[in-house]
Amino acid sequence: MSADTAQADDVLWGQWMLQAQCGDRSAYHALLRAVTPYVRAIARRYVGPGEDAEDALQEVLLVVHRIRHTYEPGRPFKPWLATIASRRCIDLLRRRSHRQQHECGSDPDFDAATQVAGPDESLARVHVADRMRDAVGALPERQREAIRLLRLDELSLREASSQSRQSEGALKVACHRALKTLRRIVIDKGHLHD
Template structure:
């Protein structure tokens, strides 16, 4: 690493290649799944590249690398854990929305769209305008503010209130 810090490109390439085995070992010890090992290796090598100037040649390179690899392994485990808690498999969802466009599904979708349009039409004018501008026409806050003459704060508040009202209506009524 000292040679790499001094600008020796070949030493740096060799160092990175030789570091992979230690990174993998540290990640496995942390409990990283096999399918995530390559991600941890890549993130660790990127971190090493970014912070290589902090390495002290008077200390152990392996210990320095292991500390970085351990942190990247923990980051991967946390990220993977969050993803697992958010994602779920629902076999009924696949059955509820088949790929084939049969008539009953299309009719149901048309009915849901009509019900949503009616719910939006019943919103107070400011809320309806915020939904139309920001949601349906997909304008940015700045564009919607310019188009409506309202400030961005008012648009955000109206949109928030409108979405809450729509959620209450759509999930409360059949």
């Protein structure tokens, strides 16, 4: 792609985004169709080809949709989009790495816990899950939200902060307090072992 073509794309994409910000759905759809190959190429560069790149593409497009109001008309569009795409891909790589670090190999406790359970064990697990759900549900709202975003949804602090409109520090504190409370309620008081 020549520099002239790249610059023309940048100008056109910026115009479409401005129109989309003003409510023009056809311009927005044209923009999404046009940027898809560009974002896919960025995703492939970070996460490799295949399903991971397609997942990254979809996540980037969702983020663009959520934060399209932050694009400033008159500014270059491609760098704005490339920054979003690369940051999202890095977050996905972090999450993938986090999952891989926490996957269990041949840990005997893990192997025993994942074997097919009999009716008594299955019922006990259901009770444990119910107690855990109740314990999380009893947390204050900000702590519940911090647990959901940071632990269950595995968002980065930056993403969780943006989504919750809480500062990263407030989220860290809320998550720490929630985990401390859950540990005290669920484990220290023996609620899981009733």
